[in-house]
Amino acid sequence: MSLLLYGHPFSSYTQKVLVALFENDVPHSLLSLDDNALNHAQHTADWLERWPLRTFPLLVDADRSIVEASVIVEYLQLAYPGAVPLLPEDPLDALNVRFLDRFFDLHVIALVQHAVGGALSGDALKKQEAHTHAAEKLELAYAWLEAHLARNKAPWVAGANFTLADCAAAPSLFYADWTHPISAAYPEVRAYRARLLARPSFARAVDGGRPFRHYFPLGAPDRD
Numbered sequence: 072m073s074l075l076l077y078g079h080p081f082s083s084y085t086q087k088v089l090v091a092l093f094e095n096d097v098p099h100s101l102l103s104l105d106d107n108a109l110n111h112a113q114h115t116a117d118w119l120e121r122w123p124l125r126t127f128p129l130l131v132d133a134d135r136s137i138v139e140a141s142v143i144v145e146y147l148q149l150a151y152p153g154a155v156p157l158l159p160e161d162p163l164d165a166l167n168v169r170f171l172d173r174f175f176d177l178h179v180i181a182l183v184q185h186a187v188g189g190a191l192s193g194d195a196l197k198k199q200e201a202h203t204h205a206a207e208k209l210e211l212a213y214a215w216l217e218a219h220l221a222r223n224k225a226p227w228v229a230g231a232n233f234t235l236a237d238c239a240a241a242p243s244l245f246y247a248d249w250t251h252p253i254s255a256a257y258p259e260v261r262a263y264r265a266r267l268l269a270r271p272s273f274a275r276a277v278d279g280g281r282p283f284r285h286y287f288p289l290g291a292p293d294r295d
Contacts, residue, residue, distance in 0.1 A: 073098040073099050073100055074092075074097065074098065074099040074100070074130060074131065074132050074151075075099070075100055075102055075130070075131040075132075076088060076089070076092070076099050076100065076101050076102065076128055076129070076130055076131075077102045077104060077114060077117070077118040077121075077127055077128060077129040077130075077131070078101065078102075078103070078104060078127045078128035078129070079103060079104050079105055079127065079283075080101065080103060080105070080276075080279040080280045080282075080283060081105075081280040081283035081284070081286055081287075082127065082128070082280075083180050083183070083242035083243060083245075083246055084127070084128055084140040084180075084242075085101075085127060085128045085140075086241070086242040086273070086276040086277075086279075086280065087140045087141075087144065087238050087239055087241070087242055088128050088130065088140050088143050088144060088147075088238075089101070089272075089275075089276045089279070090237075090238045090241055090242075090270075090272045090273050090276055091143075091144040091147050091148075091157055091235070091238050091272075092147065093271070093272035093275050093276065094153070094155045094157065094233065094238075094272045095147070095151065095152070095153025095154060095155050095157075096153065097147060097151045097153065101279075102114040102117075102118075104118060104127060105283070121136045122136065122138055124138075126138065126139075128140060128143060130143045130146065130147075132146075132150065140176075140239075141169075141172055141173075141176070141235065141239070144157055144235050144238055145158065145235070148235075155232075155233060156232070156234075157233075157234050157235045157238065158234065158235055159229075159232070159234070164229075164230075167229055168229045168234045168235050168236045169235070169236075171228050171229055171236035171239070171240075172235050172236045172238075172239045174212075174215075174216075174236075175236070175239040175240045175243040175244075176239055176243070178208070178211075178212045178215075179209065179212050179240075179243040179244065179247050180239075180242065180243040180246065180247070182204075182205040182208045182209050182212070182247070182250070183205065183209075183243070183246045183247050183249075183250045185201050185204060185205050186201050186202045186204075186205035186206075186250050186251075186289060187250075187287075187288055187289065188201060189201020189202060189205075190202070190288035190289050191288050202250075202251075202289070205250060205251060206250075206251040209247055209250065209251045210251070212247075213253055213254075213256075213257045213260050214257070216228075216257075216259075216260050216263075217256075217257045217258075217259050217260050220259035220260065220263055221259050226266060227266075228240055228263065233270070237267065237270075240263070240267060241267040241268075241270070241273040241276070242273075242276070244260070244263070244264045244267065245264070245267070245268070245273075245277065245295065246287075248264060248295075249287065249289065249291060249292055249295075250289055268295060277295065
């Protein structure tokens with residue numbers, strides 16, 4: 072039986088897991104939790120029975136349920152290893168990958184979600200305050216990442232190999248640039264985002280979310 076992934080094709084965290092699945096051609100079925108998806112009611116009921124905290128993605132492997140995107144990617148590395156190892160064998164190298172994964176989750180996509188939450192509040196002042204806060208913090212994140220990539224001198228954020236950290240970076244920078252554009256002051260970050268978009272696994276995830284771009288409350292740009 073193939074793996075079951077409960078999530079949404081436009082969700083950054085779902086895309087993070089999809090990239091890992093696509094990288095190693097792991098057979099799976101995406102059970103979309105979109106309101107208009109086929110069998111939505113049944114998928115939602117199954118998801119909530121397994122994980123009543125109402126967050127996704129959720130991976131189901133036979134009788135095992137795994138939640139939280141980073142943990143799911145690590146589980147895939149252990150249970151379904153493939154040609155692309157998403158975590159290095161060296162413990163210190165692996166620790167660096169985990170740090171970078173946390174950087175993108177906590178200091179990039181979390182700020183996007185903050186701005187999105189403000190926009191969804193329906194309050195113009197809250198929307199502006201949330202967007203201003205997100206922009207200020209994202210500028211700090213872009214500056215740190217620019218310096219890191221310049222020192223790194225490698226195609227991927229943790230070095231020569233594509234890893235869990237890049238699975239996190241791809242949707243994070245994708246949506247961050249929609250929220251607060253990555254300016255020409257950060258050429259390394261812009262080039263890295265372009266490399267991620269060109270990676271077949273992420274390009275496939277982006278295409279899967281394309282029909283839902285009208286959901287982005289800050290307005291999806293006519294690009295990417």
